[in-house]
Amino acid sequence: MTFNIIKRLIINILNLPLYIVSKIIPKTKDIWVFGSWFGHKYADNSRYLFEFINENKPFIRAVWLTEDKETFNYLRKKGYEVYYTYSIYGYYISSRSTISFVSTDFKDVNRFVPTPIIFYLGHGIPLKKIGYDDSINFSDGRRFTGKLLKLLFPFLRNMNDYDYILASSNVDATTLASAFRKNMADILILGLPRNDVFFMRSNLRSYESDNLKIVYLPTHRKEGSNNFFNFFVDDLKFVDKDLEKLKAKLFIKFHFYHGDSHLSLNSYKQIKPLEVDDIHSVINNFDILITDYSSIYIDFLLTEKPIIFFPFDYEDYIENDRELYHDYNRVTPGPKCKDWSEVIRWIEKFKENPSLFLEERRAIKRLFHRYSDGKNSERVFEYVEHEILHK
Structure with missing residues (x-):
């Protein structure tokens, strides 16, 4: 030091x-x-x-x-x-x-x-x-x-x-x-x-076009010093099987501050790392977003596509990592899941009906975006x- x-x-x-x-x-x-x-x-x-x-x-x-x-x-x-x-x-x-x-x-x-x-x-x-x-x-x-x-x-x-x-x-x-x-x-x-x-057509490119495409973008914990991967890594083999039944692919990208993570996803068939520096260069390709406290969902609202919120450590995060500017439940227009089994259930629901929570998403989009052009x-x-x- x-x-x-x-x-x-x-x-x-x-x-x-x-x-x-x-x-x-x-x-x-x-x-x-x-x-x-x-x-x-x-x-x-x-x-x-x-x-x-x-x-x-x-x-x-x-x-x-x-x-x-x-x-x-x-x-x-x-x-x-x-x-x-x-x-x-x-x-x-x-x-x-x-x-x-x-x-x-x-x-x-x-x-x-x-x-x-x-x-x-x-x-x-x-x-x-x-x-x-x-x-x-x-x-x-x-x-x-x-x-x-x-x-x-x-x-x-x-x-x-x-x-x-x-x-x-x-x-x-x-x-x-x-x-x-x-x-x-x-x-x-x-x-x-x-x-x-x-709003750019050139942003669209193929990402497993025959599958439902889902991206999981969790925010960092303590600027990368707190490793939270162990919370869900043991469940991924079961998630992988459920995703295969749903004909869905899950892409995971961790925050820049967790860039040194060595979590391997090579053993999974339906779960893959998203290896891009700039998520906005590919984000239009996905049908569903999963996130926690990352503001990426506010950007994704511009697509009006479904969002699943996964605040599995909400109490600990609010107390020890970051406080929030807004009431979490009021500004997150989608289901709040505590474990992967709930996430899978909502993936299935959104696959059947992507318009669930649509009006809520539109309302929050208007709150955070003056321009959508x-x-x-x-x-x-x-x-x-x-x-x-x-x-």
């Missing part, structure tokens, strides 16, 4: 001169910098806005920063402009840009030479408490330490230092203003770029271009 603290301190000291130099380098409003998931994934709202601008706004120089070799090579092959975050080019392009877009944290891009404007696009519509509202995982001591470090190293940023924050509805905007301690004027209700995929990226671009950079 002491070694890591000393290491971070040395890195900050070495980067301080670079930060000072970056402040005097002339900026341009035509270079927009993007990143996501601490530089380790090509995904989320940053990805979809980045691709929209590359495909539709050639007068903007959209640049992706990454620390991940696979992402770097993938984007190079696609013909996009991409640099390693802490390469010479990464520092230079960050110094020249006026604005950057992040989905997770300031560390999505080069944190040592932050752009004058930082736009937080987010990675979901919060159900569980985040930021300053997360009293279980965030303390006043951390806030004080953050302020102190910022005095020593002015390139460091705290959660309330985002210039603009993206929201999908009035309810979402109110939540985000509280979580980041921001004024409502800084929260822009324009819709999330990643949700444009629900596939034009979120366009709205974000227009606002940034005309209301922020060139007003």
Whole structure:
């Protein structure tokens, strides 16, 4: 622990001169910098806005920063402009840009030479408490330490230092203003770029087309430090047999924070891992979503397809992991299951009648989504271009 603290301190000291130099380098409003998931994934709202601008706004120089070799090579092959975050080019392009877009944290891009404007696009519509509202995982001591470090190293940023924050509805905007301690004027209700995929025909591709296709997307526990897989792994062999009877395939993808999990699904016939970095690139393929406290279901509401809620550890989660912004039963339009046998029963019911809970899903969709038109990226671009950079 002491070694890591000393290491971070040395890195900050070495980067301080670079930060000072970056402040005097002339900026341009035509270079927009993007990143996501601490530089380790090509995904989320940053990805979809980045691709929209590359495909539709050639007068903007959209640049992706990454620390991940696979992402770097993938984007190079696609013909996009991409640099390693802490390469010479990464520092230079960050110094020249006026604005950057992040989905997770300031560390999505080069944190040592932050752009004058930082736009937080987010990675979901919060159900569980985040930021300053997360009293279980965030303390006043951390806030004080953050302020102190910022005095020593002015390139460091705290959660309330985002210039603009993206929201999908009035309810979402109110939540985000509280979580980041921001004024409502800084929260822009324009819709999330990643949700444009629900209105793109090109997003559809074959996933076991002869079977009912189900995806299970549980949220993380304690940012990945709490392994909850043992709860259900012993039941999967029985689930596998039931799924075969139903002619259904179940795809499982764990949260990014559980990426190091070695849970093997190779022995199952109907249960498979979903091996994609960005769930939104394939989510339209599935007929039913199973989740717990993940806000992915709020996005999935745009499909109006069935959702099964599986909060098997609800009491423990609320007490020891995260509190929620909303009454769970009120905003989750679907059955609540405590074990896999209940989940299987509801898969069978939804297979027979997908319209069960349909009106409830539509009501919650209207609560969390102001826009359902596939034009979120366009709205974000227009606002940034005309209301922020060139007003």
